[in-house]
Amino acid sequence: MYIWLKQIRAMEKSKKPLSDRLPLYALIWVLSYIGSLGALKMLSLPEEFEVILTIVPALAFALFLYTFYRYVHLMDEVQIKIRMEAAVVAFSLALVTVMTLGLVDIAFKLNGEDWNFRFLAPMFMAYYLIGLVISKRKYNIDHEEHD
Amino acid sequence: MKNTIKVERAKKNWTQAELAEKIGVSRQAINSIEASKFVPSTVLALRMAKEFGASVESIFQLEETDLV
Numbered sequence: 001m002y003i004w005l006k007q008i009r010a011m012e013k014s015k016k017p018l019s020d021r022l023p024l025y026a027l028i029w030v031l032s033y034i035g036s037l038g039a040l041k042m043l044s045l046p047e048e049f050e051v052i053l054t055i056v057p058a059l060a061f062a063l064f065l066y067t068f069y070r071y072v073h074l075m076d077e078v079q080i081k082i083r084m085e086a087a088v089v090a091f092s093l094a095l096v097t098v099m100t101l102g103l104v105d106i107a108f109k110l111n112g113e114d115w116n117f118r119f120l121a122p123m124f125m126a127y128y129l130i131g132l133v134i135s136k137r138k139y140n141i142d143h144e145e146h147d
Numbered sequence: 148m149k150n151t152i153k154v155e156r157a158k159k160n161w162t163q164a165e166l167a168e169k170i171g172v173s174r175q176a177i178n179s180i181e182a183s184k185f186v187p188s189t190v191l192a193l194r195m196a197k198e199f200g201a202s203v204e205s206i207f208q209l210e211e212t213d214l215v
Contacts, residue, residue: 076172140184
């Protein structure tokens with residue numbers, strides 16, 4: 001973790017393009033989530049350490065989001081619209097998922113091992129990627145016919 | 148809304164990438180605008196017209212379906 005922080009600080013100072021930093025920060029976020037998930041499930045740790053482990057992925061996500069927000073300013077209007085529509089698709093699907101799971105839980109009492117809050121994070125990420133594919137197709141990004 | 152970007156590009160012998168660089172957008176954006184999949188902002192339309200040395204109205208025209 002300390003090494004990551006040192007690397008992040010070094011990257012911020014090196015003025016590397018945001019487009020280069022963004023995938024790395026996304027990777028750090030995903031790895032910190034998986035790492036925290038694994039550690040909390042498999043290890044018996046002191047409560048203070050468990051609290052830190054639950055906060056680390058949120059901090060990593062905040063860093064990713066901040067960098068993404070800055071990167072948006074460098075995008076052109078088509079790229080911004082594509083990402084905005086992808087976010088709308090992801091939000092709508094996420095809302096439907098949470099709403100449906102809530103109702104199913106009342107009706108059938110979901111088993112914690114079958115459905116859990118922790119399954120939602122990768123689902124929401126997948127929803128955003130689905131949104132990106134739909135939006136890119138809409139604006140002809142993937143079906144290029146150019147010279 | 149229809150446009151004559153492809154015609155104007157051909158007149159200048161510019162590729163999509165060259166036009167994109169001149170007006171500060173991605174080549175994909177030009178592809179999307181040229182295919183009438185995306186309607187550009189006023190600023191971008193004006194920038195494009197300036198590069199072509201033409202008026203915005205000569206590059207972008209309303210279609211029947213755009214009229215109220």
